[in-house]
Amino acid sequence: MISILWRPSGRYLIRRVVQSLILILILIIVNFLLIHLAPGDPVHLLAGQSGDEKYYEFIRAKFGLNQPLTTQLWIYLSSVVCGDLGYSLAYQQSVASVIITRIPATLLLTISAVFVSSIVGVVLGVEAARRENSLIDRSINALALVGYSVPSFSVGHLLLIVFALRLGLFPAQNFSSSTQELTGFRYGLDVLSHLVLPVTTLAVVYVAQIMRLTRTSMLNVLRENFVIAARAKGLSEGRVVYGHALRNALLPIVTVVGHDFGMLLSGAVLVETVFAWPGLGRLMLDALAMRDYPVLMGLFLMISVSVILVNFIVDMTYSALDPRIRYGQIIK
Amino acid sequence: MKHKTLEKRAPVNTRSLTGWRTFKGRRTLLAAVALLALFVFSAVFADQIAPHNPHSTSDYSLRPPSAEYPFGTDDLGRDIFSGVIHGARVSIAIGVTVAVLSGLIGVLIGLTAGYAGGLIDDLLMRLTELFLVPPRFFLALVIAALFGSTFSTLIVVLSVTYWPTTARLVRAEVMSLKERSFVEAAHAMGASPARILFRTILPNALPIIITNLVLMVGGVILVEAALEFIGIGDSNYISWGYMLHNGEHFIRDAWWVMFFPALAVSLLVLALNTVGDALNRALDPKARIANLDQPT
Numbered sequence: 001m002i003s004i005l006w007r008p009s010g011r012y013l014i015r016r017v018v019q020s021l022i023l024i025l026i027l028i029i030v031n032f033l034l035i036h037l038a039p040g041d042p043v044h045l046l047a048g049q050s051g052d053e054k055y056y057e058f059i060r061a062k063f064g065l066n067q068p069l070t071t072q073l074w075i076y077l078s079s080v081v082c083g084d085l086g087y088s089l090a091y092q093q094s095v096a097s098v099i100i101t102r103i104p105a106t107l108l109l110t111i112s113a114v115f116v117s118s119i120v121g122v123v124l125g126v127e128a129a130r131r132e133n134s135l136i137d138r139s140i141n142a143l144a145l146v147g148y149s150v151p152s153f154s155v156g157h158l159l160l161i162v163f164a165l166r167l168g169l170f171p172a173q174n175f176s177s178s179t180q181e182l183t184g185f186r187y188g189l190d191v192l193s194h195l196v197l198p199v200t201t202l203a204v205v206y207v208a209q210i211m212r213l214t215r216t217s218m219l220n221v222l223r224e225n226f227v228i229a230a231r232a233k234g235l236s237e238g239r240v241v242y243g244h245a246l247r248n249a250l251l252p253i254v255t256v257v258g259h260d261f262g263m264l265l266s267g268a269v270l271v272e273t274v275f276a277w278p279g280l281g282r283l284m285l286d287a288l289a290m291r292d293y294p295v296l297m298g299l300f301l302m303i304s305v306s307v308i309l310v311n312f313i314v315d316m317t318y319s320a321l322d323p324r325i326r327y328g329q330i331i332k
Numbered sequence: 333m334k335h336k337t338l339e340k341r342a343p344v345n346t347r348s349l350t351g352w353r354t355f356k357g358r359r360t361l362l363a364a365v366a367l368l369a370l371f372v373f374s375a376v377f378a379d380q381i382a383p384h385n386p387h388s389t390s391d392y393s394l395r396p397p398s399a400e401y402p403f404g405t406d407d408l409g410r411d412i413f414s415g416v417i418h419g420a421r422v423s424i425a426i427g428v429t430v431a432v433l434s435g436l437i438g439v440l441i442g443l444t445a446g447y448a449g450g451l452i453d454d455l456l457m458r459l460t461e462l463f464l465v466p467p468r469f470f471l472a473l474v475i476a477a478l479f480g481s482t483f484s485t486l487i488v489v490l491s492v493t494y495w496p497t498t499a500r501l502v503r504a505e506v507m508s509l510k511e512r513s514f515v516e517a518a519h520a521m522g523a524s525p526a527r528i529l530f531r532t533i534l535p536n537a538l539p540i541i542i543t544n545l546v547l548m549v550g551g552v553i554l555v556e557a558a559l560e561f562i563g564i565g566d567s568n569y570i571s572w573g574y575m576l577h578n579g580e581h582f583i584r585d586a587w588w589v590m591f592f593p594a595l596a597v598s599l600l601v602l603a604l605n606t607v608g609d610a611l612n613r614a615l616d617p618k619a620r621i622a623n624l625d626q627p628t
Contacts, residue, residue, distance in 0.1 A: 023465055030466075038478035045478070142360075145609060149550065149602035151557055153576070154594035157583060165584060262467030269469070270558055274580075284470075285562055288477055300474045304466045 012319060020312045025077075027304045031297055032076045036069070045293040046086055055089075085301070086294035090287075095298040098283070105175055106279030108191075110268050112199045114257070117206035122253070124207065125214025126246060129222060140211065147208030152267050156201040156274035163197060170196050173276040198275045202267050206257075213256055217249040224248075251318065258314030262307045364606035371600050375420040382414035386570040394586045404588035406578060412588065415570045416596050422571035423600060426487060426556050427549040433491040435545050438498025443529055445499070446506030457503070460496040468493035469555060476564045483566045486559070490552055501544055505537045543611040550604035557597050572597050 035045045047059040060066060064075045085095035128140040164172035176190050221227065222245055230244045231237075269281030276282065280299060287295040374381055390409035397404045403412035445456040472489045479485050509515060510533060518532045559565060560573020567574075572593040579589035 023462065026462060027465065034474065034478060039480075145605055146598075146602060149554075149605050150598040151554055151561070151576075151594065151601075153558065153561055154590075154598065157580075157590060157594070161583065161587065262470075266467055266469035266558075270561070273562060284473070288473070288563070291477075293477075296474060296477060300466075300470055303470055307467060308465060 013316070016312060016315055020308050023308050024305055028077055028080050028301065029073065031301050032073055035297060045297065047089070047294070080301070085298035088292055088295045090290050090292045090295070095294050098295060099280070099298060099302055102278065102280050102283045105277060106268055106272070106281065108195065109198055109202065109271070109277060109279060110264050112195060113202035113206060114264065116199055117203040117210055120203070121207045121210025122214050122246070125211040126218055126241060128211065128215045129218035130241060132219060144208040144211050147204050152201060152205050153270040153274050155204050156197070156271055159197050159201055160274060175278050198271050198277050201274070202271045205267060210253060210257060213253045214249065217252050218245060221245045221249045255314060255318055259311055261310040262303070265303055358610065360606060361610045364603040367599060367603040368607065371420050371603070372424060374417045375424045378418045378421050382417045384411035384414040386410060386415040386418045394582060394589070397588055403592040404586070406575070406589050407582060412575070412592050415575050416572070416592050418570045419572040419575065419593060419596060420600070422569050423553045423556065423597070426483065427553040429487050430490045430494060430552045431545045431549045433487070434494035434548070435498055435541065437491070437495040439502050439541060441495070442499040442502025443506055443534065446503035447510060447525070447529055447533070460499050463493065463496045469558065472555065472559055473564060476559065481564045481566060483569070486556065490555065494548060494552065497548070498541070498544055502537060502541060505540055506533055509533050509536055539615050543608055543615060546604060546611060547608035550601040550608065553597065553601055
């Protein structure tokens with residue numbers, strides 16, 4: 001289906017590519033300026049606080065810290081573009097490789113959370129919209145409001161105390177059990193049991209958000225003529241709602257959820273803190289605690305760039321799904 | 333001076349009047365407003381209400397809730413009840429300051445972009461998009477790490493990241509309002525653009541701006557608590573986020589150290605969201621700001 005529809009307008013595509021590249025460039029410059037505007041010697045931010053004068057000299061020469069700012073910016077830009085984000089003394093590795101080893105854990109956590117919350121949120125939203133202003137609708141709405149208001153880490157702590165510490169149903173911390181050597185299916189099961197509580201925690205906020213969006217979107221779509229036509233054809237109510245109406249209501253949901261990728265990652269940091277999940281968030285906090293600035297700045301840059309990339313992909317998918325906006329303005 | 337009297341008749345937003353009727357007689361809403369009033373009261377009179385100094389330590393470490401210490405004590409024997417009362421001060425102060433600051437920037441930029449249109453609008457909107465890119469939580473975290481985490485840096489960083497949402501909303505509202513006939517009438521009577529913007533358009537856009545700000549305060553309070561929770565914050569003040577950060581070590585043995593600050597954050601934000609949600613619904617039954625602002 002998508003491949004038939006997928007004839008992206010060249011102009012729109014080029015425009016978005018150029019726009020994203022400019023944004024990335026500006027972000028790298030902002031990162032550079034932050035390092036230089038911060039109080040103290042920038043060499044500490046690029047090399048960490050080892051106190052090793054020889055290493056500082058090496059870094060000063062490498063980044064041209066004795067040269068004019070524009071030259072320094074050029075050196076910084078070209079090294080970042082080549083994937084050189086600096087060297088982490090704490091991990092004795094390049095920043096890029098430290099970050100890469102942590103990506104899978106965060107991806108597993110966030111993708112599972114989005115998957116779970118999309119299903120739960122959409123079903124709750126649709127059912128609420130079908131029974132507008134009923135008791136069920138109002139209870140679902142109230143629950144969503146609570147989900148929005150409770151800090152995600154507090155939800156995590158609550159789940160941790162009840163299901164891990166008191167009931168002992170799920171492990172409290174980490175990615176997998178370190179005490180046993182497991183392989184294959186048993187290992188997968190072990191990781192899954194570690195995944196349950198963090199994913200539930202992260203999903204709470206998302207269920208609330210997706211539910212509210214779905215409800216609003218469905219309320220609009222359910223009043224449209226094609227829904228009345230589908231009912232008039234004698235289709236079952238389930239097919240009308242989930243087959244016809246939901247398909248049209250999904251587009252705005254996909255965009256908003258996709259554009260909130262940064263929020264998802266912020267949530268992941270907090271959840272990873274609570275459950276000692278060995279992902280990017282945990283890495284960021286460790287870097288913060290150890291004043292490992294190269295890792296901190298590298299992570300910030302990588303996260304911002306990934307937000308731009310995800311926004312780009314969402315816009316492209318959206319324009320593929322809805323031909324009307326292909327030649328139009330950027331999605332507001 | 334004829335146009336002045338005419339202009340005064342520029343329509344009062346009728347939506348807000350019908351809205352007020354739905355506003356009344358709602359018990360949950362009244363409860364939320366009462367709760368908000370309670371939090372504001374304890375923030376203002378924290379020194380008078382709190383039975384102990386929230387900073388002062390005692391020998392009674394990690395005591396469960398009792399008559400002397402209603403919410404128990406933490407590891408250093410500090411009274412958690414007093415900490416929760418003083419914490420309201422930090423949360424509300426930061427939430428309101430950021431909302432007001434970013435609201436001012438957002439309203440000015442949104443008004444200009446929406447009214448001027450053309451190149452100015454284009455430029456301002458590209459600028460807005462740029463500020464929306466770096467996730468605010470990470471930006472605040474990095475800046476606090478580099479520049480030190482005082483409340484003033486936190487307020488500046490959060491204001492800088494929050495204004496784009498308001499700017500977009502105001503712009504959209506201005507663009508629809510400026511086509512309305514009462515604005516055209518003001519034009520025809522020769523009112524200056526500044527007068528039209530601030531006397532005719534702005535009052536009509538005010539309800540949606542206020543709703544947005546109320547919802548924003550809740551979001552800011554959550555981000556601030558989250559930052560304090562991961563250890564970034566001003567150590568000169570007792571805040572809910574700091575108490576949560578500190579309490580995490582005792583999660584196995586002393587639930588009360590974390591429970592009461594977490595309850596306080598949740599209740600305050602819930603009350604704000606309930607009021608914001610009701611305002612939002614009063615403005616437009618289709619719920620314009622369908623997407624609440626929750627950053628964590």
